[in-house]
Amino acid sequence: MDKWKLQPARDLGMPLGKRLKSLQRESGLISTGFHFIWWTFVRLYMRVWHRLRIEGRENIPIQPPFVLVANHASHLDALVLATPLPCRLRDHIFPIAAGDVFFETPVVTSFAAGMLNALPMWRKRCGPHDLQLLRQRLVEEPCAYILFPEGKRSRDGSMAEFKAGLGVLVAGTNAQVVPCYLDGCYYALRPETKWPRPHRITVRVGKPLDFSGVSNDREGWLHITAEIEKHVKALMRQRS
Amino acid sequence: MDAAARERLFGVSHAFDNPVTTSVTIAVVGALVVVPMIIWLLARLGRVGDAHRKELFTRFYSWLVITPLILVPILAGAAWTILGIGVLSLFCYREYARATGLFREKAISLMIVLGILLQTFTAFDNWYHFFVALTPLTIGAIMSVAILRDEPEGYIQRVALGVLGFALFGTCFGHLAHFANDANYRPYLLLIFLSVELNDVFAYVSGKTLGRRKLAPKTSPNKTLGGALGALVLTTLLVVGVGHYVFRGTAMDSASHLVVMGIIVSTVGQMGDLMLSSIKRDLGVKDMGVTIPGHGGLLDRFDSIILVAPAMYHYINYFEGIGNGQAMHILTGG
Structure with missing residues (x-):
């Protein structure tokens, strides 16, 4: 018998404080309850306040592992990208958030971990170990990440160059990368404003990309990053 | 709710009506004062090393928190006792679920949590029949919600972990809460907690002094036959001594009944300890959690009482009856 x-x-x-900041954090019944409440609210808010339009919803994979990748213009972005994802995946979707913004004070950390289910990425001291942990979890669990490869929010609405860390996560794995373009987020919540304006947001979801055949080395990572950047830019030009 | 029930649930002014309650409380508080002095003295005499002294103090500080958390609700009234036991059950289940991976099965976990909440309610209500009914009903609910995902692979493991979790932390633990429906619940519960916790201490001390042959080296390498027998003798003596005052004037107050009770507490308590050791070995984890510094998880501390609670409940209930004369269905009526 097996x-x-x-x-x-x-x-x-792990003690609670460390757990909330850990890349290994898993949700229990209580966090699942919080996620459910929070994301129900976010869905409603997106529909009513931003009249969210989703183009290419059929391109979202049914099963993890996958990574949703988009341009980054406001704090609304991760919420927008998570909205079209199915409820049953809620506990397995992790927005990758800046550690120095979302995981510094206890209150914000509790919100980021408890409600958003975010995992921290420490921009200044993100070593290869953290990326390896994320890569391993993506495939093993399997789960889904929401990631902004520009590494920071755009200050003027234009798109910055993508960082190669994204390639490290997916090179040679069966995780699909879904390029997305967020239109209107910059105007809905400008970097200098505090509260979002009722500006329409459109998210364009591109066809998922497969990088299982790409080698897991520097060359492969750069290739992947360039490829994804190309696809996101193509979605950007696709004005509706 | 009649006056007797209100008195039992919230009657803090009668906390020390029974002399056993007073004596045990004084003894426990006294022990908490004396123990640090003994550790300090042993350290001064060079009998314990620096690292060992630190570890002993960590454990002692934890006891300083655990003891009032057990003692105060029992003294304050049956309502607080039941509430405390309900909370403890939920936390113990949480530890078990996280260690076994069952927590990933949200639907099963939800059924178990609801089952534990309802069982806690039956204790408040003094509705023992519904408490009994909740075991098969919750098992049915676990088996059913586990089907909904339509994924038969691993079904047996998922539901078996769920049923085991509910049996241990719902049903077994729940008996402790139902003790609170007896007018004499304070001495009963104090006797159980005192003898079960001291049973561990006796096993440790006699194991250190007379232990040679290993009891179950693969399950728990530090336990010895000498420790187990030493605990059996000392705990039985304790239960006979304290039990005589707890059960004075009742059917249980005979030497034979009290000796059997002592043997039950000691053997079943040690079985509970070994049960958790087996679970931990099987999982490959050292402690079930980090809730109590120096002890590990809550389960590392309360493992022995899980199995003792139903054994003691039914032993006393068979000969003496628990909750005699107390109003039933306090909240639901009828």
Whole structure:
């Protein structure tokens, strides 16, 4: 008879403060409840306040692992990208958020971890170890990430160059990368304003890209990043 | 709600009506004062090393928090006792679910949590029949919600972990809450907590002094036969001594009944300890959590009481009856 496949929580034995900031954090019943409440609210808000339009919804993969990638112009972006994803995946969708913004104070950390289910990426000290952990989790669990490869919000609405870390996550794995373009987020919540304006937001979802055949080395990572950037830019030009 | 029920649930002014409650409370508080002095003295005499002393103090500080958390609700009234036990059950289940991976099955977990909440309610209500009914009903709910995902692969493991979790942290633990429906619940619960916790201490101390042969080296390498037998003798003596005052004037107050009770507490308590060791070995984890510094998780501390609670409940209930004369269905009526 085969042995049972018992798999303790990845974050077993971590004190709460460390758990919230950990890349290994897993949701329990209470966090799932919070996610459900939060995302129901976000869906409603997006529909009513921003009259969110989703083009190419059929391109979103049914099963993880996958990574949603888009241009980054406002704090609304991750919320917008998570809106079209199915409810059953809620606990397995992790927006990758800047550690120095979302994981510094206890209150904001609790919100980012408890409500958004975000995982921190420390921009100044993100070592290869963190990226490896994310890569491993993406495939093993499997789960889905929401990622902004520009690495920071645009200050003027234009798109910056993509960073190569994205390639490290997916090179040679079966995780699909879904390029998306967010239209209107910059005007809905400008960097200098505090509250979002009721500006229409459109998200264009492109066809998923497969990088399982790409080698997991510097050359492969750069190739992947360039390829994704090309697809996001193509979606940007596709004005409706 | 009649006056007797209100008195039992919230009657803090009668906390020390029973002399056993008073004596045990004084003894426990006294122990908390004396123990740090003993550790300090042993350290001064050079009997314990620096690292060992630190570890002993970490454990002691944890006891300083755990003891009032157990003692105060029991003294304050049955309502607080039941609430405390309900919360403890939920936290213990959480630890178990995270360690076994069952927490990923949200629907099953939800059924277990609801089951535990309802069982806690039955204790408030003094509705033992519904408490009994909740075991098969919750098992049915677990088996059913696990089908909904339409994924038969791993079904047996998922539901078995769920049923085991509910049996241990819902049903077994729930008996502790139902003790609170007896007018004499304070001495009963104090006797159980005191003897079960001291049973661990006795096993540790006699194992250190007379232990040679290993009890179950693969399950728990530090436990010895000497420790187990030492605990059996000492705990039985304790239960006979304290039990005589707890059960004075009732059917349980005979030497034979009390000796059997002591043997039950000691053996079943040690079984609970070994049960958790087996679960931890099987999972490949050292502690179930980090809730209590120096002890590990809550389960590392309360493992022995899980199995003792139903055994003691039914032993006392068979000969003496629990909750005699107390109003039933306090909240639901009828």
